[in-house]
Amino acid sequence: MRVFVCEFVTGGGLRDAALPESLAREAALIRDAMRRDLAALPQVSEILLAADDRLPVPGAVAVTAGADAWAIWRTLAQQADVVWPVAPETDGVLARLVEMLRENCACVLACAPEAIAAASKLETARRLAAAGVPHIPTFPLAQAPDLAGPRITKPDDGAGCEDTRFWPEGVPATPARRDGLVIQPFVAGEAASLTVLAGPEGVQLLTVNRQHIAVEDGRVFLAGLTVGALGDGDGRLAALAGEVVRAMPGLEGIFGIDILLTDAGPVVVEVNPRLTTAYAGLGAALGLNPATLLPPFADAATTPRAGNRTPVELALA
Structure with missing residues (x-):
């Protein structure tokens, strides 16, 4: 089973904006706990991840300046069996993200x-x-x-x-x-x-x-x-x-x-x-x-x- 952990803040959602330190810290705590818990499951063969290149993660798809994070997430969702998203509600981001992911993966945990x-x-x-x-x-x-x-x-x-x-x-x-x-x-x-x-x-x-x-x-x-x-x-x-x-x-x-x-x-x-x-x-x-x-x-x-x-x-x- 391939699982895409789609965390908005650390995953490139703010790549072309300032990255608030406190927000990024909390987001990384959640993301890392999700990855740790998934890695312990025998049925999970691979964890897919995107990462703002200011917050690099080994093995993650890097989201660089000017890149379309949403397009990257869309591709990863299409490759995954399960998507587990996290995003703030601000400006409707969580709603839009879940909608996009559900259009590209049959199983979205949201x-x-x-x-x-x-x-x-x-x-x-x-x-x-x-x-x-x-x-x-x-x-x-x-x-x-x-x-x-x-x-x-x-x-x-x-x-x-x-x-x-x-x-x-x-x-x-x-x-x-x-x-x-x-x-x-x-x-x-x-x-x-x-x-x-x-x-x-x-x-x-x-x-x-x-x-x-x-x-x-x-x-x-x-x-x-x-x-x-x-x-x-x-x-x-x-x-x-x-x-x-x-x-x-x-x-x-x-x-x-x-x-x-x-x-x-x-x-x-x-x-x-x-x-x-x-x-x-x-x-x-x-x-x-x-x-x-x-x-x-x-x-x-x-x-x-x-x-x-x-x-x-x-x-x-």
Whole structure:
């Protein structure tokens, strides 16, 4: 079986633009974990890869200045039996990438188009509100009501903490750019994320991860995370994951849900319809190869067992 790992950031998607160091670091962590897990599978005969030539990888097809990364990915997808893509939602990149790959390979491990489209912050909030799932109210910045207290602004289709800013109470929210931004009330709580597996057999909460969020000059960023740091003794977080999947049909495979653990209970911040950085520590936290949880590589003998996880620290800054 030939598997094409199509990671957008390190794979040439930003070859003719500046390559943000933090974004590239997180993307490389995810990519390398995917390659490591696939390399351990006896049914995988070859791992195909493209790499921005500023971030060379031995054996990868180099994407050089001026090259058409999308054409290179298309060719690799046609050569593969399975494609496993990762990309940010920003500017619709993830949706376009998955669509292109599905036109060129019969087996693409990705969420359905409707789930990717629903990952817009505004659409996610609308879907969750309609389903009665606890979430943070979200408004277009240009049409927002007056919000008391601190606030957060971020891109509607952004990934991670991209362009995310904290605005203290009494300070007008005046980011340098206003188009495509949303605003949310700041909600106090412990920042966490859920790594979730969804498929024909149902929804399973794999790990609950503690996020180490920092604020510097109003800029919000993820300084690191501890994969598998938190438990779910009462099952509320597993139930929340199931509610999110029901509210957003098409979430499949391994994906992430950002949450806040508040005094009133867990609240959904956003949904990431793709692998997140937590995947880099998932195997060690679970004590198994997470690739074996996906249909093309499934191994019933490695189904995660309920119980404690081994916390895995990932430093990102």
